Structure formats: C-alpha cells, structure tokens
Amino acid sequence: MIKVNKLLLILTCSFAFGLYQPECSAGVFKKKKKNEANKEAVKEKNEYDKFFSEKHTTVNGLIKMHKMKGKLYFELPINLLNRDMLLGSTVSEISDNANAIIGSKPTDPIHFRFSKMNDIICMNLVQSENINSDQDENIQRSIAKSNIDAILETFKISVYTPDSSAVVFDVTDFFVGDNKLMTPFDKYSANLSWGMRRSEIFQKDKSSLGEIKAFPDNVLIRSNLSYTYTISGSRGTSAKDIPFTALMTRSIILLEETPYRPRITDSRIAIFPVQITDYSAKEQKTKNIYYAYRWRLEPSDMEAYKRGEKVEPKKPIVFYIDNNFPEKWRKYIKEGVNQWNELFSEIGFKNAIKAVDFPENDPEFDPDNIKYSCIRYAPIAIENAMGPSWVDPRSGEILSASVYLYHDAIELLNNWLFIQTSQADKRVRHTLIPDEIIGDGLRYVISHEVGHCLGFMHNMSASSVIPVDSLRSPSFTQKYGTTTSIMDYARFNY
Numbered sequence: 001m002i003k004v005n006k007l008l009l010i011l012t013c014s015f016a017f018g019l020y021q022p023e024c025s026a027g028v029f030k031k032k033k034k035n036e037a038n039k040e041a042v043k044e045k046n047e048y049d050k051f052f053s054e055k056h057t058t059v060n061g062l063i064k065m066h067k068m069k070g071k072l073y074f075e076l077p078i079n080l081l082n083r084d085m086l087l088g089s090t091v092s093e094i095s096d097n098a099n100a101i102i103g104s105k106p107t108d109p110i111h112f113r114f115s116k117m118n119d120i121i122c123m124n125l126v127q128s129e130n131i132n133s134d135q136d137e138n139i140q141r142s143i144a145k146s147n148i149d150a151i152l153e154t155f156k157i158s159v160y161t162p163d164s165s166a167v168v169f170d171v172t173d174f175f176v177g178d179n180k181l182m183t184p185f186d187k188y189s190a191n192l193s194w195g196m197r198r199s200e201i202f203q204k205d206k207s208s209l210g211e212i213k214a215f216p217d218n219v220l221i222r223s224n225l226s227y228t229y230t231i232s233g234s235r236g237t238s239a240k241d242i243p244f245t246a247l248m249t250r251s252i253i254l255l256e257e258t259p260y261r262p263r264i265t266d267s268r269i270a271i272f273p274v275q276i277t278d279y280s281a282k283e284q285k286t287k288n289i290y291y292a293y294r295w296r297l298e299p300s301d302m303e304a305y306k307r308g309e310k311v312e313p314k315k316p317i318v319f320y321i322d323n324n325f326p327e328k329w330r331k332y333i334k335e336g337v338n339q340w341n342e343l344f345s346e347i348g349f350k351n352a353i354k355a356v357d358f359p360e361n362d363p364e365f366d367p368d369n370i371k372y373s374c375i376r377y378a379p380i381a382i383e384n385a386m387g388p389s390w391v392d393p394r395s396g397e398i399l400s401a402s403v404y405l406y407h408d409a410i411e412l413l414n415n416w417l418f419i420q421t422s423q424a425d426k427r428v429r430h431t432l433i434p435d436e437i438i439g440d441g442l443r444y445v446i447s448h449e450v451g452h453c454l455g456f457m458h459n460m461s462a463s464s465v466i467p468v469d470s471l472r473s474p475s476f477t478q479k480y481g482t483t484t485s486i487m488d489y490a491r492f493n494y
C-alpha cells in the first residue's frame with residue numbers, strides 16, 4: 001500500500017513539476033537546463049534535416065542509405081565502425097556478355113572495414129592471411145604492425161545524426177565511378193580469348209546511380225556504368241571504341257564478429273583452400289597452412305546427431321534456379337543439386353542441400369546479392385560451365401557459391417554423347433538427341449559444378465584407381481561406373 005502511495009506521489013509530483021515549475025527554484029534551474037538541451041537537440045536536428053531538406057529517398061537496413069539529387073549517402077551507425085564486411089560486385093545486365101556474363105562477379109569481393117579519422121570515414125582493406133598459431137602475443141603484435149589495413153578510399157563526413165549515433169557521407173563516386181576493384185569487365189571473358197587485349201574508357205556523363213535496397217543484414221546498390229572499349233591483338237585492332245553499358249549490383253554483407261572455426265585441409269583430399277602464412281616460434285619456421293573452403297553445416301539437433309540419427313542442418317545450402325532457363329532443363333538442374341543429399345546423408349545430414357525456383361514474392365531475394373547462391377544461365381556460345389564460391393577470408397567459410405551454365409554446354413553434351421556413346425547407344429544416333437538423354441547429361445554437368453561450389457577441386461585420380469580390366473567389365477561398370485568421383489573428367493564409358 002505504501003509503495004503504491006509513493007508511486008502515486010512521484011507521479012503526481014512530476015506532473016505538478018511540469019505544470020508549476022516557475023514557482024520552485026529547483027524547478028526553474030531544471031527547466032533552464034532542459035531548455036538548453038532542447039535547443040541543442042533542435043540545432044543538431046536542424047543540421048541533419050537541413051542536409052536532407054531536398055526531396056530524397058531513404059532505405060533503412062544494415063546501413064541506412066539516402067538517394068538525393070543523383071547522389072548516394074551512407075548513414076553508417078558508429079557501432080559498425082571497425083566491423084569486417086564483404087562487398088560483392090555482380091553483373092545484372094550488360095550490353096555485350098562477351099565482356100562478362102550476367103550473375104557473374106568479374107572481381108573478387110572486397111574484404112573491408114570502415115574506420116573514422118577526425119572528420120573522415122576511411123574504407124580499409126583487411127588483411128587476414130598472416131597469423132601466429134602459437135598464441136604468442138609478441139609475434140602477434142608484430143604481425144599486426146606489419147600488416148595494417150591499407151586505406152582504399154576516404155569519405156568526408158557530411159553530417160551526423162541528431163543523436164550522433166551515425167555518420168553521413170557521400171559514396172557516389174565510389175559506386176558510380178571507374179572503380180577498378182569493381183569493374184564490370186571480366187578478365188576471363190570471351191572477348192579476351194586468343195590473347196586479345198581490351199582497353200576501356202569510362203563515360204562519366206553516361207553513368208548513373210540506380211536502385212538501392214537495404215535489409216537487416218545487407219545493403220544493395222545498383223549502378224549503370226558506361227564505357228567505350230577497344231579490342232586488339234597481335235593482328236591489330238578488331239573492335240574500336242565500342243559503346244558499352246552494364247548494370248552492376250554491389251552488395252555489402254556484415255561478417256560475423258567471430259569467424260567460423262577453420263579446418264586445416266588434408267592434402268590427400270582436393271578441397272579449395274585459403275592460404276595462410278603462420279609465423280610460428282614453436283615450429284621454428286614460417287609455414288603455409290591451408291584452410292579448407294567449407295559451408296557452415298551445423299546439426300539442428302546435436303544430441304540426435306551424436307546418437308547417429310540423421311538430422312537437418314540449422315541452415316541448409318540453398319541454390320536458387322534462374323527463371324531464365326528453358327523450362328525443359330529445369331528438372332534436370334534441380335536433380336543435379338538435390339542428388340548431393342545422398343552423400344550428405346553419409347555424414348549424418350538430411351535435406352542438407354536443396355534447389356528452389358527464384359522466389360516471386362520475397363522482396364528481399366535478389367539473385368545478384370552476394371548472400372544468395374544461384375544457378376544462372378548465360379546465353380553465349382561457350383561450351384562450358386563454372387562453379388565459383390566466395391568465402392570469409394578469415395576462415396574459409398563458404399558464404400555463397402553459384403553455377404554459371406553457358407548456352408553451348410548443351411552443344412558440348414550433344415557432341416560428347418554422340419561421339420563417345422553412339423557406338424553402344426542407338427538412342428543417340430541422331431542430330432538432335434532426345435531430351436531425357438541430354439537432360440541426364442545436364443544433371444551430371446550441374447552436379448559436377450555444384451561439387452565445385454561445395455569446395456571440391458577436380459579429382460582426376462578418382463578414375464585411375466579402377467583397374468583397366470574392371471573398366472572393361474560391363475558387370476563392374478554397370479554397378480560402379482567408370483570413376484569414384486563426379487569431380488573427375490570421366491563422363492562416359494567409351
């Protein structure tokens with residue numbers, strides 16, 4: 001009861017205080033102080049509001065972004081300073097895909113962090129490849145001093161938020177400029193085959209900022225970039241001053257504060273590695289160690305997993321299938337992804353990997369965002385497919401991976417099937433091979449590329465372990481095939 005009364009008293013008092021402050025000396029003092037604070041807040045608020053007084057668009061997420069008069073401003077929360085981030089640059093649309101294909105990342109993602117230096121925000125390149133595994137503080141301090149973050153870019157702070165919890169700066173030139181670290185031109189593109197060289201001239205007046213999107217764990221910026229380019233080789237110039245435009249999607253994701261636990265590779269198993277240099281006093285040498293590329297596949301129920309039951313992972317590996325594939329190829333592409341579950345089952349997981357269509361009603365989904373893994377179609381006459389992946393450089397954790405299928409992979413399959421198997425299989429003795437046979441070949445190609453996305457390199461020794469007389473035995477090959485790994489190049493039994 002007393003407590004209730006006290007509470008009532010306090011409430012009443014503060015109410016009265018607000019109404020009758022001028023009559024109370026303490027009240028006058030407090031009011032003055034409050035007024036000063038209010039005035040400051042109003043002044044600060046005015047600066048921020050004044051800065052954004054023009055009509056503008058704002059999106060709020062990991063980083064708040066403002067688009068005003070063709071310029072892009074980041075409103076970076078102070079608590080994101082010095083946090084590791086990854087910036088991926090993906091081709092969304094292009095005027096000539098012989099320079100880079102849609103969905104590809106012509107440049108490696110940038111591992112960076114923002115820092116603040118007086119009234120400047122710096123974008124720093126992070127180095128994580130030099131370590132001391134002995135946990136020797138002296139060596140670690142020395143490594144840190146010898147590998148400080150290089151400053152990639154600086155941005156002048158335009159204004160603070162009224163509560164000073166975030167800084168606003170102009171990033172337009174970084175995203176809508178000729179930034180070589182995020183160029184739309186791929187050095188492995190078709191235009192540069194046969195030793196050809198390309199020179200590019202950026203067209204600033206024909207380049208502009210596009211759509212911006214922000215989500216809790218990432219932001220996305222699109223830029224229309226225009227250039228002219230010239231292709232030349234040992235026989236002279238084959239194309240001169242060709243107009244070129246690409247719509248690029250740049251996405252920034254926040255990396256975990258504590259990286260995933262690295263796994264040292266076993267040299268007997270061909271897994272893509274991150275190379276790390278270890279300055280070890282204990283081992284009395286500098287040695288290279290290799291962190292395996294690997295997905296963060298964790299059992300959803302650890303106790304059941306330990307009991308040997310098959311469990312779902314906390315987060316499955318999802319591949320989104322391009323909605324631009326010819327409809328009749330889709331089911332084989334999905335099979336090429338989903339058949340990996342048979343192997344994940346051997347290590348205790350069920351439904352570890354799945355293929356899904358591009359979601360139609362998910363406003364967050366964007367195939368060009370670095371956080372999504374996709375299987376993309378490229379309408380270009382290249383007889384190949386690829387399966388690159390992007391990792392956290394601190395640990396080798398695969399963050400996303402995508403397969404690119406070039407159009408003439410299908411022609412390659414047609415040729416392989418006809419030349420290598422028509423002696424034995426009369427179904428393929430045609431110019432056009434039936435869809436279900438081509439489809440099965442497509443399943444194989446996708447499955448191999450998904451293998452790269454899971455971290456596997458080629459494994460050419462997989463077929464050589466089978467004795468030749470076994471390869472000549474139909475009863476053996478019908479049961480075991482011609483190789484022990486899909487990462488081998490042993491497609492058909494000819």
Ligand SMILES: [Zn+2]
Nearest residue numbers: 448449452458
């Ligand atoms: Zn391969």
